[in-house]
Amino acid sequence: MEDKILKVKHLSVVFGQGKRENPAVQDVTFQVNQGEILGIVGESGSGKSVSSLSVMRLLASSGRVAGGEILFHGESLLDKTEVEMTRIRGNKISMIFQEPMTSFNPVYTVGSQIVESIMWHQKKTKKEAEAMTIDLLHEVGISFPEKRIHEYPHQMSGGMLQRAMIAMALSCDPELLIADEPTTALDVTTQAQILDLLRRLQKERNMSIVMITHDLGVVAEVAKYVVVMYKGRIVEEAPVAQLFEKPLHPYTAGLLRSIPHRGDNSRLYMIPQSKGEAAEGCRFCPRCEYAMERCSREEPVLAKVEGGRHVRCWLHLKGGEVEDDE
Amino acid sequence: MKRKKIEKENTLDTSKWQLMLQNKSIMAGAVILLILAVIAALAPVIAPHDFAETNTAFALHGPSEGYPFGTDEYGRCVFSRMIWGARITLPYSLLALGVTIVLGVPTGLIAGYYSMLDNPIMRFMDILMAFPGMLLAVVIVSTLGTGLFNVTIAVGIGTMPAYARLIRGSVLSLKEQPFVEASVAAGAKNSRIILKHILPNCVPTIIVYSMLEMGWIIMSISTLSFLGIGAKAPTPEWGALVSAGKDYLLSAPHIASFPVIFIFAAVTGFNLLGDGLRDLLDPRM
Amino acid sequence: MKKYFVKRLLQIPVVLLGVLICVFLIIQISPGDPAVKMAGPSAKPEQIEQIRTEMGLNDPLPKQFGDYLWNVLHGDFGKSYVMKTEVKASIFTAFVNTVYLIIFARIWSILVAIPLGIVAAVKQNTLLDKLSMNVSLLGVSIPEFWLALMLMLLFSFKLRWLPFSGMGQWWTVDGFKHLILPAFMLGMPQLASIARMTRSEMLEVLRQDYIRTARAKGLLERIVIYKHALKNAALPLVTIIGTQTGYMLSGSVVIETIFAWPGLGRYSINAIIGCDYPAIQASVLLFALLFLVVNLIVDMTLSLVDPRIK
Numbered sequence: 001m002e003d004k005i006l007k008v009k010h011l012s013v014v015f016g017q018g019k020r021e022n023p024a025v026q027d028v029t030f031q032v033n034q035g036e037i038l039g040i041v042g043e044s045g046s047g048k049s050v051s052s053l054s055v056m057r058l059l060a061s062s063g064r065v066a067g068g069e070i071l072f073h074g075e076s077l078l079d080k081t082e083v084e085m086t087r088i089r090g091n092k093i094s095m096i097f098q099e100p101m102t103s104f105n106p107v108y109t110v111g112s113q114i115v116e117s118i119m120w121h122q123k124k125t126k127k128e129a130e131a132m133t134i135d136l137l138h139e140v141g142i143s144f145p146e147k148r149i150h151e152y153p154h155q156m157s158g159g160m161l162q163r164a165m166i167a168m169a170l171s172c173d174p175e176l177l178i179a180d181e182p183t184t185a186l187d188v189t190t191q192a193q194i195l196d197l198l199r200r201l202q203k204e205r206n207m208s209i210v211m212i213t214h215d216l217g218v219v220a221e222v223a224k225y226v227v228v229m230y231k232g233r234i235v236e237e238a239p240v241a242q243l244f245e246k247p248l249h250p251y252t253a254g255l256l257r258s259i260p261h262r263g264d265n266s267r268l269y270m271i272p273q274s275k276g277e278a279a280e281g282c283r284f285c286p287r288c289e290y291a292m293e294r295c296s297r298e299e300p301v302l303a304k305v306e307g308g309r310h311v312r313c314w315l316h317l318k319g320g321e322v323e324d325d326e
Numbered sequence: 327m328k329r330k331k332i333e334k335e336n337t338l339d340t341s342k343w344q345l346m347l348q349n350k351s352i353m354a355g356a357v358i359l360l361i362l363a364v365i366a367a368l369a370p371v372i373a374p375h376d377f378a379e380t381n382t383a384f385a386l387h388g389p390s391e392g393y394p395f396g397t398d399e400y401g402r403c404v405f406s407r408m409i410w411g412a413r414i415t416l417p418y419s420l421l422a423l424g425v426t427i428v429l430g431v432p433t434g435l436i437a438g439y440y441s442m443l444d445n446p447i448m449r450f451m452d453i454l455m456a457f458p459g460m461l462l463a464v465v466i467v468s469t470l471g472t473g474l475f476n477v478t479i480a481v482g483i484g485t486m487p488a489y490a491r492l493i494r495g496s497v498l499s500l501k502e503q504p505f506v507e508a509s510v511a512a513g514a515k516n517s518r519i520i521l522k523h524i525l526p527n528c529v530p531t532i533i534v535y536s537m538l539e540m541g542w543i544i545m546s547i548s549t550l551s552f553l554g555i556g557a558k559a560p561t562p563e564w565g566a567l568v569s570a571g572k573d574y575l576l577s578a579p580h581i582a583s584f585p586v587i588f589i590f591a592a593v594t595g596f597n598l599l600g601d602g603l604r605d606l607l608d609p610r611m
Numbered sequence: 612m613k614k615y616f617v618k619r620l621l622q623i624p625v626v627l628l629g630v631l632i633c634v635f636l637i638i639q640i641s642p643g644d645p646a647v648k649m650a651g652p653s654a655k656p657e658q659i660e661q662i663r664t665e666m667g668l669n670d671p672l673p674k675q676f677g678d679y680l681w682n683v684l685h686g687d688f689g690k691s692y693v694m695k696t697e698v699k700a701s702i703f704t705a706f707v708n709t710v711y712l713i714i715f716a717r718i719w720s721i722l723v724a725i726p727l728g729i730v731a732a733v734k735q736n737t738l739l740d741k742l743s744m745n746v747s748l749l750g751v752s753i754p755e756f757w758l759a760l761m762l763m764l765l766f767s768f769k770l771r772w773l774p775f776s777g778m779g780q781w782w783t784v785d786g787f788k789h790l791i792l793p794a795f796m797l798g799m800p801q802l803a804s805i806a807r808m809t810r811s812e813m814l815e816v817l818r819q820d821y822i823r824t825a826r827a828k829g830l831l832e833r834i835v836i837y838k839h840a841l842k843n844a845a846l847p848l849v850t851i852i853g854t855q856t857g858y859m860l861s862g863s864v865v866i867e868t869i870f871a872w873p874g875l876g877r878y879s880i881n882a883i884i885g886c887d888y889p890a891i892q893a894s895v896l897l898f899a900l901l902f903l904v905v906n907l908i909v910d911m912t913l914s915l916v917d918p919r920i921k
Contacts, residue, residue, distance in 0.1 A: 056827060105839050107842045121829065168828070453630065453633075464861075464864060469638070549754065549756055553756075553868055553880055555884060571760075575768055
């Protein structure tokens with residue numbers, strides 16, 4: 001029996017006001033199951049980070065949720081007060097970010113920042129919290145953790161800091177971890193190590209993870225379900241194996257084709273450059289190889305197709321069926 | 327000066343003039359300064375009395391018939407003295423600015439361009455800057471002796487180190503620019519490069535900084551006169567006017583209170599102008 | 612760290628020496644004959660000549676300077692032309708009084724300016740922010756000396772709440788009353804700039820990634836601002852506050868004169884007006900010393916606050 005711990009329904013987020021309003025996220029719907037990893041894939045500007053920041057209610061002051069629901073264990077997060085949210089962040093839902101080097105406060109030791117989180121959410125003494133911190137650092141694979149807790153961020157490498165950030169995020173045993181491009185700023189070897197670590201921790205703690213990335217390789221490694229976003233909308237959603245085997249949306253197909261393969265000497269595929277903004281119709285239409293006449297007129301809806309997948313494309317919607325999940 | 331003016335017009339084209347006219351800050355500042363300049367120019371015409379004209383029978387009276395801002399202890403019209411004061415404070419402030427530019431700009435140019443001289447010159451500037459501006463001016467006055475002219479020179483010298491530093495910074499970054507390297511490669515003499523290429527590009531910085539510093543210069547000159555080491559009686563320098571009133575604060579507060587209006591206006595005018603120009607010409611500053 | 616401290620400490624005498632040389636040379640070229648001044652208006656030529664030899668004015672310049680340097684190192688600044696007494700007696704008290712005034716002025720202005728800046732940053736672009744920042748703009752255009760006089764008019768003369776001059780006995784309540792107006796006026800001009808700097812530094816810091824992390828950890832906004840943001844904004848603030856304290860030295864010259872506070876500022880102005888060169892020399896030296904010490908304290912504080920400097 002699947003328990004969906006996070007449900008995002010028809011979420012819309014806008015930035016700015018009045019004339020300069022920019023709809024960063026439109027009609028985004030996805031869910032995360034207990035103990036599973038959801039991958040959100042998209043290029044920059046696709047709205048993937050904004051969606052997750054909205055879950056945490058951490059949007060910059062210029063952004064606001066314009067519509068939709070965010071349900072955590074059935075409770076609406078959008079209705080919670082700020083104080084209630086502070087009890088959830090870092091505690092039930094944690095988030096880790098892309099740049100570990102700048103994500104730690106440079107004037108405090110790494111250890112003290114983790115201890116701070118523990119002491120804030122749990123009733124532990126400083127000594128207890130420090131002991132827990134050392135254990136956590138050990139768990140994420142940092143050597144000599146007793147020494148490390150007294151170090152400052154500038155004294156540690158990017159990979160180590162990212163591990164520390166993971167430790168900090170997990171310090172209060174959250175049910176859901178949102179990882180916003182956690183490996184993008186790291187070199188390839190470290191990337192692999194961090195992904196391994198996340199997978200291991202996820203299994204051990206039966207934690208749910210939302211893995212946000214632009215890298216399909218990362219998604220293939222860790223995710224069970226994948227959501228593909230483009231320009232603020234979800235264009236495809238499927239279990240990972242099916243997505244890779246048979247991508248339905250032209251954008252997804254393009255992404256897959258542009259991954260270089262060993263032994264393949266042909267020219268690298270590039271998704272055609274957009275020839276301008278599409279005011280109406282499908283947002284991907286200007287770059288789409290398969291664009292039909294209907295595509296430039298009418299924006300397709302996200303519809304359920306065979307295999308329990310969803311796709312937002314006229315190619316696959318015969319009668320334009322719309323399905324709204326529970 | 328004329329040569330600089332021509333070069334300035336070359337670097338500012340018409341669209342920039344339009345931008346300036348639209349900028350509220352610049353227009354407000356310019357209007358205020360224009361009014362003050364007109365007051366100074368027309369002083370003999372607008373002032374109801376001469377600044378030294380006494381009327382002991384009417385001494386220490388508040389605002390009254392024929393004396394809009396009242397009289398001081400000698401029966402002189404405060405309003406008139408304020409107006410005549412515009413002819414003292416403003417020109418002398420500009421003189422101080424001139425001193426600063428004449429001293430500071432070449433120093434900065436040389437320090438920035440000839441790297442061998444950079445260190446010693448800047449060390450010396452640091453020692454000068456070790457004294458906060460007014461203190462430096464005070465020290466210089468202590469050497470030269472008191473008096474409005476000496477105070478003006480002192481304030482001019484006091485502002486100089488900051489200027490030199492600023493110009494030097496500009497020169498250092500301009501030196502690396504391709505057009506300078508091209509000149510050097512073409513065999514141009516150093517003096518030509520400095521005068522024809524580097525200096526004109528410093529002009530916007532100089533202008534903006536000058537406007538902003540004028541406020542401080544006016545304050546310093548009036549403060550030093552207030553302290554008694556600047557303008558001597560009966561010169562109606564604005565600071566001196568306030569000083570004259572400090573002995574009569576309770577009985578005749580108007581003597582010390584009113585002159586500040588012009589000081590405030592002048593400083594605000596230059597600050598507005600400077601702020602506006604800075605936003606326009608060099609947003610990085 | 613200790614090495615840095617020692618290095619900075621050693622720089623002070625070097626700069627002071629430079630200042631001393633400048634001052635000495637300046638006095639040499641200034642008009643007026645010290646011997647004539649010392650002798651007084653009714654002295655005969657032989658008396659003046661005798662005084663001139665006594666004062667060492669006929670010695671070669673290097674020797675004069677050497678003597679002067681030697682004396683200074685022993686705390687002897689010579690005799691005042693005006694008061695005919697030893698400079699060092701009166702100037703050290705004046706020095707201490709100024710330090711006392713500056714410390715108070717600095718403390719109160721920080722206590723007010725920094726919270727003001729924080730509030731302005733947190734409530735950016737609201738009415739409060741715009742109001743406080745624009746008011747501070749006005750403050751820059753009003754002359755200190757005028758404002759001081761107006762306050763004196765209001766509080767000392769009209770309301771009679773506070774004394775208008777002098778220092779009183781500092782350990783008494785009356786002494787504290789004497790402190791209020793001068794300390795307020797001394798700290799006021801910088802209130803604006805410190806508040807502005809605090810605001811812009813806080814705004815800069817609040818945009819950083821680690822603030823986002825702190826919020827993502829579920830910390831209360833209050834803690835995010837005061838614990839995480841402020842400490843980072845403090846670094847450039849310390850520098851600014853240090854520079855501003857230097858400006859306070861200039862301010863002390865004006866404020867002390869207006870309120871007849873017996874400090875170094877008033878001492879030096881009187882010395883200038885009276886052409887009292889030994890007093891002037893000593894004043895300049897002590898101002899320089901004060902300034903350098905302040906800078907040193909600022910730098911030391913900086914390295915304490917920012918672990919990266921270590």
